[in-house]
Amino acid sequence: MSTPTKYLLQESQMPKFWYNIQADLPKPMPAVLHPGTMQPISPDDLAPLFPMSIIEQEVSTEREVEIPEPVREVFRLWRPSPLFRAHRLEQALGTPAKIFYKYEGVSPAGSHKPNSAIPQAFYNAQAGVRRLTTETGAGQWGSSLAMAGQIFGLDVTVYQVRVSYDQKPYRRALMETYGARCVASPSAETEYGRRVLAEHPDHPGSLGIAISEAVEIAAQRDDTKYALGSVLNHVLLHQTIIGLEAMEQMQMADAWPDVVLACTGGGSNFAGLAFPFIGHGLRGGTAPRIVAVEPSACPSLTRGKYAYDFGDTAHLTPLTKMHTLGSTFTPPGFHAGGLRYHGMAPLVSHVRELGLMEAVAYNQVDCFAAGVAFARAEGIVPAPEANHAVKGAIEEALRCKREGKSETILFNLSGHGHFDMTAYQNYFAGKLKDESYDERELAQALSGLPSVPA
Numbered sequence: 001m002s003t004p005t006k007y008l009l010q011e012s013q014m015p016k017f018w019y020n021i022q023a024d025l026p027k028p029m030p031a032v033l034h035p036g037t038m039q040p041i042s043p044d045d046l047a048p049l050f051p052m053s054i055i056e057q058e059v060s061t062e063r064e065v066e067i068p069e070p071v072r073e074v075f076r077l078w079r080p081s082p083l084f085r086a087h088r089l090e091q092a093l094g095t096p097a098k099i100f101y102k103y104e105g106v107s108p109a110g111s112h113k114p115n116s117a118i119p120q121a122f123y124n125a126q127a128g129v130r131r132l133t134t135e136t137g138a139g140q141w142g143s144s145l146a147m148a149g150q151i152f153g154l155d156v157t158v159y160q161v162r163v164s165y166d167q168k169p170y171r172r173a174l175m176e177t178y179g180a181r182c183v184a185s186p187s188a189e190t191e192y193g194r195r196v197l198a199e200h201p202d203h204p205g206s207l208g209i210a211i212s213e214a215v216e217i218a219a220q221r222d223d224t225k226y227a228l229g230s231v232l233n234h235v236l237l238h239q240t241i242i243g244l245e246a247m248e249q250m251q252m253a254d255a256w257p258d259v260v261l262a263c264t265g266g267g268s269n270f271a272g273l274a275f276p277f278i279g280h281g282l283r284g285g286t287a288p289r290i291v292a293v294e295p296s297a298c299p300s301l302t303r304g305k306y307a308y309d310f311g312d313t314a315h316l317t318p319l320t321k322m323h324t325l326g327s328t329f330t331p332p333g334f335h336a337g338g339l340r341y342h343g344m345a346p347l348v349s350h351v352r353e354l355g356l357m358e359a360v361a362y363n364q365v366d367c368f369a370a371g372v373a374f375a376r377a378e379g380i381v382p383a384p385e386a387n388h389a390v391k392g393a394i395e396e397a398l399r400c401k402r403e404g405k406s407e408t409i410l411f412n413l414s415g416h417g418h419f420d421m422t423a424y425q426n427y428f429a430g431k432l433k434d435e436s437y438d439e440r441e442l443a444q445a446l447s448g449l450p451s452v453p454a
């Protein structure tokens with residue numbers, strides 16, 4: 001019998017707990033600082049923005065956190081997600097490597113983002129919250145929270161980065177289909193948005209600005225909280241269901257990865273796949289190489305500074321220690337909108353500082369070429385963000401070919417690109433450019449990093 005192409009788990013095999021890597025790390029994370037006092041924050045400081053159950057997850061160091069049954073019930077709409085063996089891509093590349101990918105594009109919103117949107121909406125609804133505000137880049141997170149809000153009876157307002165709002169009109173239609181309101185950011189709805197527009201009426205927006213707008217509204221109203229689609233510890237925790245399932249599925253395939261890859265915007269799908277494998281290594285198991293793949297136009301892990309910085313542009317959020325390009329840095333308008341964030345998840349940054357992972361950066365044209373090669377071999381059209389992971393995996397497979405090694409490669413195909421076909425059209429028309437960031441702007445953004453007492 002030939003080797004299977006898909007490895008599927010039963011609904012009853014879906015994980016019942018998320019995995020918290022903080023329990024296994026050799027060193028705790030640096031403290032999170034209050035933006036006013038520059039002193040470590042307390043859980044109460046976060047209460048205007050998040051319900052206490054989410055704050056508890058944010059600061060938890062327990063290894064296992066139970067996934068509530070109502071959340072698992074919604075997850076059954078698409079989880080467990082499939083693990084594929086990329087036989088046809090292996091053949092197309094002529095590599096002796098075995099390539100596996102975990103496919104998160106099977107969710108209703110088309111990516112891994114509902115893995116955190118569903119529990120965040122659940123905990124907020126449980127706490128009596130009526131409305132959620134959020135930011136979105138590509139629109140994947142916004143549509144995921146829109147769906148989750150509809151399921152748990154919450155009103156959702158999404159501030160979408162202007163350049164993506166214009167590039168992807170159908171994402172907005174999807175958010176509206178789920179009953180949410182989607183506003184281009186910077187907007188005239190918030191004080192901060194109006195300030196940005198007064199200085200730059202054509203500002204393309206950034207995730208940092210959209211976060212400021214969403215936080216500003218949530219902080220003003222008692223019935224409203226804020227939800228973040230990446231970066232924070234609880235979001236990374238929710239995404240570990242990806243890696244926990246993948247571990248079971250690799251065992252079904254009688255295989256174990258030598259290298260694990262995922263793209264990184266704020267770090268959530270990467271952490272989701274990689275952290276359970278890193279934890280396995282930290283507890284004495286076989287440790288694969290772990291590689292984060294980021295865009296060269298917004299390279300927080302490979303070019304950023306490991307320093308305390310704000311999570312948003314208006315400096316409303318607490319300060320965290322992370323790899324950052326500076327909170328005022330506006331990345332160029334390349335198509336992987338979900339990767340256009342100035343910082344990296346503090347937990348991913350900490351794991352990088354501990355030497356437990358590597359990072360590489362690729363430009364967008366090369367990533368689209370990889371995505372097209374993948375689509376022609378495997379059929380699935382990846383989201384522009386996921387193309388970075390595909391590119392990373394193909395590079396590893398070609399290295400194996402050069403070195404004559406049959407290593408096992410596992411990567412996360414974080415979403416499909418059905419709403420991103422304009423970007424593919426531009427690629428085929430030769431209109432896609434490798435937009436690089438402005439070195440002077442980067443230097444300026446980095447020189448403006450906040451000074452924090454030692």
Ligand SMILES: Cc1ncc(COP(=O)(O)O)c(C=O)c1O
Pocket residue numbers: 111112137138139140141229230231263264265266267268269270337338339383385386414415416
């Ligand atoms: C398909 C897809 N992959 C990856 C990302 C990057 O986010 P993160 O690094 O949090 O996984 C996004 C963000 O919107 C996305 O839509």
